[in-house]
Amino acid sequence: GENVEQHPSTLSVQEGDSAVIKCTYSDSASNYFPWYKQELGKGPQLIIDIRSNVGEKKDQRIAVTLNKTAKHFSLHITETQPEDSAVYFCAAWAFGNEKLTFGTGTRLTIIP
Amino acid sequence: DTEVTQTPKHLVMGMTNKKSLKCEQHMGHRAMYWYKQKAKKPPELMFVYSYEKLSINESVPSRFSPECPNSSLLNLHLHALQPEDSALYLCASSRERPANTEAFFGQGTRLTVV
Numbered sequence: 453g454e455n456v457e458q459h460p461s462t463l464s465v466q467e468g469d470s471a472v473i474k475c476t477y478s479d480s481a482s483n484y485f486p487w488y489k490q491e492l493g494k495g496p497q498l499i500i501d502i503r504s505n506v507g508e509k510k511d512q513r514i515a516v517t518l519n520k521t522a523k524h525f526s527l528h529i530t531e532t533q534p535e536d537s538a539v540y541f542c543a544a545w546a547f548g549n550e551k552l553t554f555g556t557g558t559r560l561t562i563i564p
Numbered sequence: 565d566t567e568v569t570q571t572p573k574h575l576v577m578g579m580t581n582k583k584s585l586k587c588e589q590h591m592g593h594r595a596m597y598w599y600k601q602k603a604k605k606p607p608e609l610m611f612v613y614s615y616e617k618l619s620i621n622e623s624v625p626s627r628f629s630p631e632c633p634n635s636s637l638l639n640l641h642l643h644a645l646q647p648e649d650s651a652l653y654l655c656a657s658s659r660e661r662p663a664n665t666e667a668f669f670g671q672g673t674r675l676t677v678v
Contacts, residue, residue, distance in 0.1 A: 495669035550620050554606035
């Protein structure tokens with residue numbers, strides 16, 4: 453089955469700096485890669501996703517890049533703000549599979 | 565409306581109690597999911613319903629019993645739970661399965677078994 457590894461497990465950055473979280477996946481059939489943000493006491497919220505037919509997608513301060521050859525994808529957050537502090541999960545979905553496989557999560561702390 | 569609503573938000577139950585968790589969405593999604601999330605861990609899939617039919621049971625103990633009365637509602641019936649079942653229970657929905665589409669999560673029910 454699919455295996456998704458996520459690094460780092462914790463990340464602290466100064467407000468205004470950039471944050472990068474990386475994930476690798478094992479199943480070459482994976483074709484959909486969402487990122488979720490989970491704030492304390494809340495459910496995961498989809499913040500951006502990318503499909504295997506594109507290499508990069510951007511939404512304001514958030515971007516995701518995908519390298520299918522290397523089987524890794526990354527989340528980039530620029531100009532970080534205190535409200536970006538949360539746990540971030542990457543996930544992968546393979547065509548024909550019925551479920552998302554989540555990474556282990558990254559706790560991002562923005563230092564004011 | 566991109567909301568998945570779960571009730572209750574918090575639940576404390578004894579090991580002999582019977583309770584139910586409820587989930588509702590009005591996005592016209594035909595796939596609905598139950599996940600269990602322990603502290604500092606990613607969500608773990610429990611059940612998948614597609615077009616109101618159970619399509620995946622991830623070897624979940626029978627003390628958890630899902631039900632999908634209609635395309636908008638999903639229930640999780642709980643009976644004779646153990647303290648280790650204490651967790652955040654998340655409901656999610658997506659347009660259809662195989663998903664390959666956005667999955668939206670509810671806020672979860674924080675369950676404590678005493």
